[in-house]
Amino acid sequence: AFRYVQRVALTAGTPSFEVRNVPFSSYGYIVSAYAPGLNGNQMTVEISEEHPLAEDVRLAITPGAPFSLLLRDQDNGPLASTEVRLVPSGAPLGRPAQSKSTDNFGSAVFENLLAGDYQVLVGPASAPLIEPQRIQVQSSGHMMKGGVPQPQGTTLVVPSGTPLAIAVTDAYGNPLADAAVRLQATDRRQLTLLEGVTDVRGQLHFSRVQAGTWQIDVSKTDFDRRFKQLTLDGRDAPPE
Numbered sequence: 001a002f003r004y005v006q007r008v009a010l011t012a013g014t015p016s017f018e019v020r021n022v023p024f025s026s027y028g029y030i031v032s033a034y035a036p037g038l039n040g041n042q043m044t045v046e047i048s049e050e051h052p053l054a055e056d057v058r059l060a061i062t063p064g065a066p067f068s069l070l071l072r073d074q075d076n077g078p079l080a081s082t083e084v085r086l087v088p089s090g091a092p093l094g095r096p097a098q099s100k101s102t103d104n105f106g107s108a109v110f111e112n113l114l115a116g117d118y119q120v121l122v123g124p125a126s127a128p129l130i131e132p133q134r135i136q137v138q139s140s141g142h143m144m145k146g147g148v149p150q151p152q153g154t155t156l157v158v159p160s161g162t163p164l165a166i167a168v169t170d171a172y173g174n175p176l177a178d179a180a181v182r183l184q185a186t187d188r189r190q191l192t193l194l195e196g197v198t199d200v201r202g203q204l205h206f207s208r209v210q211a212g213t214w215q216i217d218v219s220k221t222d223f224d225r226r227f228k229q230l231t232l233d234g235r236d237a238p239p240e
Helices: none
Strands: 024-035 041-047 065-074 082-089 100-101 105-113 116-122 133-139 151-159 162-167 180-185 193-197 201-209 213-217 226-232
Touching: 024 133, 065 133, 082 105, 082 193, 100 105, 180 201
Parallel strands: 065 151
Antiparallel strands: 024 041, 065 105, 082 100, 082 116, 116 133, 162 201, 180 193, 180 213, 213 226
């Protein structure tokens, strides 16, 4: 195997270097450029007796690009003051992890993000709000306009609210399985419904129910239909 590393000082001009006595090979060579804190580049070239390298190899080194991440709940509302961490995943190696807190608009702007895949972690490490999400950041060299790196971004939906447990029984306190449960918000213009069916223990769990006033509608064949109103303030744990 032939491996050669050349350190090149970055100057005002285009840095260049020369490698001599490269063995011929039909498998090709990977030529790559790396600079700490910048996006590197690589290409594969063939250097063989039939195809000697006839021209210079040109590799670009580009700065990181701005990337904005928007957090929205299920009603398209912003999630403010929420911790967001970007953890590099896979190649290229050596990229640092970054963290921010969203502003009042639910936005976290990373000014200088290197290209590659990242895992997005939302919320405290001990209690994440959603499963890790994967995003891809393009090199600023692919997103240029007038010589300026163009911003990139994506929106993640993070359901907000508190867990709610509902238990359905008959008149004697026995659990009722397969009872249809419907929650409808009564304090907002947009129709908001949550629906489910009780399990063998007569229970149903909603992982995220937003603060507000809800009407609970419970029905099951051969049983009377029941309605109940529930108000959640988003601070205290809801009753069962």
